[in-house]
Amino acid sequence: MSVEPTGIPVLILKEGTQRTAGRDALRNNIMAVKAISETLRTTYGPKGMDKMLVDSLGDITITNDGATILDKMDIQHPGAKMMVQIAKGQDEEVGDGTKTAVILAGELLRQAEDLLDKEIHPTIIVSGYKRAMEEAVKAIEEISVPIDVNDKELLKKIAVTSLYSKAVQGARDKLAEISVEAVTKVAEKRGDKYYVDLDNIQIVKKHGGSLLDTMLIEGVVIDKEVVHPGMPKRVKNAKIALLDAALEIEKPEIDAEIRISDPLQMRKFLQEEEEILKKMVDKIAEVGANVVICQKGIDDVAQHFLAKKGILAVRRVKKSDMEKLARATGGRIVSNIEDLQPGDLGEATLVEERKVGEDKMVFVEGAKNAKSVTILIRGGFERLIAEGERALRDSLSAVADAVKFGKIVGGGGAVEIEVAKRLRAIAPKVGGKQQLAVEAFAKALEALPSTLAENAGLDALEMIMKLRAAHSDSNGRFMGINVFNGNIEDMFNLGVIEPAAIKLNAVKAATEAATMILRIDDFIAASKVGAGKEGAPGKKEGEKEGEEKED
Numbered sequence: 001m002s003v004e005p006t007g008i009p010v011l012i013l014k015e016g017t018q019r020t021a022g023r024d025a026l027r028n029n030i031m032a033v034k035a036i037s038e039t040l041r042t043t044y045g046p047k048g049m050d051k052m053l054v055d056s057l058g059d060i061t062i063t064n065d066g067a068t069i070l071d072k073m074d075i076q077h078p079g080a081k082m083m084v085q086i087a088k089g090q091d092e093e094v095g096d097g098t099k100t101a102v103i104l105a106g107e108l109l110r111q112a113e114d115l116l117d118k119e120i121h122p123t124i125i126v127s128g129y130k131r132a133m134e135e136a137v138k139a140i141e142e143i144s145v146p147i148d149v150n151d152k153e154l155l156k157k158i159a160v161t162s163l164y165s166k167a168v169q170g171a172r173d174k175l176a177e178i179s180v181e182a183v184t185k186v187a188e189k190r191g192d193k194y195y196v197d198l199d200n201i202q203i204v205k206k207h208g209g210s211l212l213d214t215m216l217i218e219g220v221v222i223d224k225e226v227v228h229p230g231m232p233k234r235v236k237n238a239k240i241a242l243l244d245a246a247l248e249i250e251k252p253e254i255d256a257e258i259r260i261s262d263p264l265q266m267r268k269f270l271q272e273e274e275e276i277l278k279k280m281v282d283k284i285a286e287v288g289a290n291v292v293i294c295q296k297g298i299d300d301v302a303q304h305f306l307a308k309k310g311i312l313a314v315r316r317v318k319k320s321d322m323e324k325l326a327r328a329t330g331g332r333i334v335s336n337i338e339d340l341q342p343g344d345l346g347e348a349t350l351v352e353e354r355k356v357g358e359d360k361m362v363f364v365e366g367a368k369n370a371k372s373v374t375i376l377i378r379g380g381f382e383r384l385i386a387e388g389e390r391a392l393r394d395s396l397s398a399v400a401d402a403v404k405f406g407k408i409v410g411g412g413g414a415v416e417i418e419v420a421k422r423l424r425a426i427a428p429k430v431g432g433k434q435q436l437a438v439e440a441f442a443k444a445l446e447a448l449p450s451t452l453a454e455n456a457g458l459d460a461l462e463m464i465m466k467l468r469a470a471h472s473d474s475n476g477r478f479m480g481i482n483v484f485n486g487n488i489e490d491m492f493n494l495g496v497i498e499p500a501a502i503k504l505n506a507v508k509a510a511t512e513a514a515t516m517i518l519r520i521d522d523f524i525a526a527s528k529v530g531a532g533k534e535g536a537p538g539k540k541e542g543e544k545e546g547e548e549k550e551d
Contacts, residue, residue, distance in 0.1 A: 026122065029079035029517045030109045036075070036083040037106020040066055040099050044448075046164040047456040047483050062383055064165065065390045066098030067091040079517060086513045090505055095198070095397020096162055097502035100448060104510035107447040111440035112518055120433050126515045128437020131430060132423055133511040136441070137504055139422045140415060143477050144407035144500035145492075149187070149194055154408075155180045155399050157495040161411050162398040164496075166391035167384075171211035175388070178216045178375055179395040185218065185373050187403050196400040202324055202374040203392065205385045208357035209378035214388070217374040219348060219367040220324045224314045225360035226353045227298055230307035233353045238312075240346040240364070241289035242326055244335045246296035247280055247306075247315075249273050274301055280337050281305040287342045291351045295322050295333075312351060314362050325364060328372035401499035410491030411498045412480025413449025417467045420445040441511075449481055456483035463488075 042049045043064040053061045053072040061072050070084045086105060087098040112125050147154055159176035168175060186200040204221050226233060260266050277299055284292060284306075292298075292306060292313040306313045317325075326333050331346025349366025356376070375392065379385035402408055409415045420442040427438040446464055453463040463481055466488045470479035480491040491497065 023116070023521075025520060025522055026116070026518070027113070029520055030113055032077040032080040033083055033109050033513075033517060034106050036070070036080050037103050037110075039073075040069065040102050041451050042455060043069070044099050044103060044165070045452040045455050045483060047452075048165055049455070050167060060383070061386070062167075063387055063390060064167065065387075065394070066102060068390055070098075070102070079520075082513055082517065086509050090509050093509075094401050094499070094502050094505045096394045096401075097506045100502070101506040101509045101513075103448060103451060104444060104506060105513045107444035108441065108510060108514035109517060110447075111444045112437075112514065115436055115440055118436075120436060122518045122521070124433045125437045125440075126518050128430070128434035129441055129511055129515050129518075131434060132438045132441035133507060135423055135426050135438075136419045136445070136507050139419045140409065140500055140503050140507070141407075143415070143418055144409050146406055147402060147408050149184075149403045149406065152180050152184065154497070155184070155402060157497050158402050158408065158499060159395040159399050161496050161498055162395040163391055166394070167387050168211055168391045171214065171388070174212055174214060175392055176395060178214060179392065179399050181216050182373050182375060183396060183399040183403060186371050187400075188371065193406075194403050196404055198393075198396055198400055200324070200327065200372045201396060202321070202372065203377060203389055204361075204374060205377045205379075205389060206357045206359065206361075207379065207382060207385060209380070211377070211379050211384065211388050213378040214392075215376050215378075217363060217365060217376060219363065219365040219374065220321060220328050220372055221374040221376060222293070222314055222317055222321055222325075222362040222364070223359070224317060224362060226362065227313050227315050228303040228307045230304075231312050232310055233312070235290050235312050235351045236349065238291045238346075238348045238351040238364070239289050240291045240293060240325070240329050240331055240348060240351065241284055241287070241340060241344070242322060242329075242331045242333045242346060243292060243294045243337065243340075244296070244322070244333050245294075245337055246298070247277065247292075247294060247302040247313075247337075248297050248299040249276060277302045278305055281309060281311075283337055283340060285309045285311065287340050287345065289340075289345055291348075293317055293322070293325060295319060312353075324372045328367035329364065330367075398499055398502065401501040405499060405501040407500040408497050409500050409503060410478030410480055411496040412482065412489075412491045412494070413452050413467065414478045414480035414491045415498075415503050416445040416448045417464075417471050417480075418477045421468070421471050452481055452483055456481075456486070458483070458486050 043051060048064050050062055050064045051069050053069065055072065061068065063069060067087045070087045075081055075084060083102050083105065086101050090098045090101045108129065115125050156176050159179040160172060163172045163175055182201045183196055187194045187196045202220060204223060281302060290311055292311055294315045295317055298313055298315040303313065322333055325346065329346025329348050332344040334340050334344050348364050351362065351364050353360055353362050377385055377388050377392065379388055423438055423442040427435045430438050449467060450460040450464055453460040467479065470476045470488045478491045479488050480496065482489045482494060
C-alpha cells in the first residue's frame, strides 16, 4: 500500500499479500538459513549425531546424510528452501559434502549479520564474499595434491573418510573396498582424463544377513526369476538375446471378430498361434542364444518351447536394467525378433538364478565388458539397508570425484584453516570495508573445524588456536583435528583424505547462496488461494455449504 500526499491510500498489491521490506526482510531470511544450518551442525563429522525424521504417513527415516535430512524435512520458508536447493545441487554435482555447503552458507550469513550491525551495506559484503571465494578456490587448488588413479590403497582411504560419518561402522572397510572396486571397474579413460558414470553401478537392496554380506558382482543382477520351472537355472558361457519385443501374439489395433462354425477351425486357429510362437523361439535358438532377457511379456506357450530348447528366459525386466545388460554384455537390444542376428547377442561367463533372502534373482556375471557392475546391499533391517545405501552412494561419489578430477586434500578441518589463514593474509591488500567481509569469510570457514571439535566433545576455541599454530608452519597445511584423541595431526599420515572437488564445490555453492540472500531487501508473499474472502476461510464466492472444491 502506498499513501498519496493527499492522505488517500493506494492499494498496489492484492488483498491478503504480506510484505516485509528492508533490514527486516534480510534478517528474516538470515534467521531461517541459520536455523537450517544449526539443524545440520550436530550431524557433522565422524562424531556427528543422527536425525529421526517422521513424514506425514508415519514413515521413519534415521540418517545423518545432509541431503536426505533436508529432503525429508517439510520446509516452508522460501529462504530456507534455498538451503535444500544447495544441498541437492552439491549432491548432484559431487555426491558428498552437502553438510559442509549448508553449514558454511549459514555461517557466512551469521558473520554478515555482524557486519550489517556495523552499518556495512549488503552490496559491499557481497563483493567482499565473492572476492574471498575466488581467493579460497585458488588456495584450495594450490594446496591440493595430484593422485595416481591406480593407487587403490589411497582411493580406499578416500572412501573410508567419507564413510566415517555414517552409521556403518562395522562394515566400513568392506564398503570402502567395494566402492573402490566398483568405481575403478566403470571408469573410462577419455583423452588425458578419466570419466566415471555412476549410473553404471547398479545398487540392489535385499533384506537379510548383515552389511558385511554386501557384495560386488561384475555384471548385472535382475530382480526377477526364471519364468518356467522346466528351464535351466544355470547357464555357462551364456549367449544372451536382449529383446524389447513381446514373445506373445500381438492383439490387432482394431477390434476384430472371428466366426468359427466348426471345432476343427478352432483347433487350426490355435495351432496357427502356436506355430507363430514356435517360429519366434526357433529364430532365437537358430542365432545361438541360450539366454533370453525380455523387456515385455513371454506367452505360456513360448515359455514351453523355450524350456524344451534348454533356453533360460526372464521377462518384464526394467528398461534401465536392459540398458545396463547391453553395456555389460556387449549385446544389442532388439525390437523385432526377425531382425535378431548372432552379432546382436551379449556374452557372459555365467547366468544363474539364486535365492537372496526370500526372493529369487538372476545374476549375470563375468560380462564381456565389465563397465557395468552391481552392488548387492544386505542388512538386518530395512532402515539399516537404506542408510547403508546412502553411505555407499556418498563413498562411491567421493572415489569417483578423486578419479575424475585427480586432486585430493586433507580432511579434519585442515583445508578450512589453511584457506582462512591465506584469506587473512590477503584481506589488508583488499582494503576498505571489503576487507572486513574477506575476514568474515575466513572466520566462517573456521566454523567447520570448530563444529568438528564441538561434536567430538572437545573445546572448540582451544582446537582452533592449536590449528592456527600448526598452520603457521609452511609444512603444516594438512594439520587437522583427530577427533578420536583430540590431537592436532597430519591428516595425510592419518589417512583422512577428501577429493578437492567436494571442497571447491561446497565453497562456491555456499557463497552463491549467501550472496543471493544478502541481496534480498523485500519479501512479498502472495495471499493463499481462497483466503481474503468474506465468510469461511478458503471458500470461494458462489460455493455452497458442503460443496467440495476440486484441487
